[in-house]
Amino acid sequence: SRTVITFGTFDVFHVGHLRVIERAAALGDRLVVGVSADALNLSKKGREPVFSQDERLAIVAALKPVDEVFVEESLELKRDYLVKYGADVLVMGDDWAGRFDEFRDICEVVYLARTPAISTTALIEKISGT
Ligand code: C2G
Numbered sequence: 631s632r633t634v635i636t637f638g639t640f641d642v643f644h645v646g647h648l649r650v651i652e653r654a655a656a657l658g659d660r661l662v663v664g665v666s667a668d669a670l671n672l673s674k675k676g677r678e679p680v681f682s683q684d685e686r687l688a689i690v691a692a693l694k695p696v697d698e699v700f701v702e703e704s705l706e707l708k709r710d711y712l713v714k715y716g717a718d719v720l721v722m723g724d725d726w727a728g729r730f731d732e733f734r735d736i737c738e739v740v741y742l743a744r745t746p747a748i749s750t751t752a753l754i755e756k757i758s759g760t
Pocket of ligand 1: 636638639640641646647649650666674702705721722723724725726736743744745746747749
């Protein structure tokens with residue numbers, strides 16, 4: 631059986647998130663998702679997520695294509711997570727293209743095209759009217 635792993639913040643969950651998760655799941659038999667810790671998100675994006683890590687984790691865990699979730703505490707731990715969860719394939723959106731090629735020694739690395747014209751930042755701006 632083939633285990634696929636992907637990572638993300640999945641804040642203000644939207645259809646772009648759903649599509650990448652569905653397409654990741656289709657590449658194997660089991661999908662594991664690492665959801666960024668609040669602290670990691672703050673350091674990566676310079677803002678606190680709208681929804682807490684527990685809320686984001688609960689939403690992702692409830693999705694039909696998702697078999698297992700965990701909190702991604704640090705970008706530096708990616709190799710450990712790949713080993714721990716027995717990943718055969720690492721999937722990321724192509725905003726991360728090339729960034730995880732170093733893991734090709736232990737798994738396949740696949741970058742999927744992002745869903746156009748939707749992002750958490752754009753949603754926050756739309757809702758807040760800025
Ligand atoms: N995504 C997408 N289409 C969009 C928006 C996002 O395909 N319109 C994908 C991203 O490419 C990513 C996933 O959805 O694969 C999650 O996106 P984010 O929540 O923005 O994740 P990010 O903060 O980039 O976290 O270890 C890596 C990180 O934790 C990734």
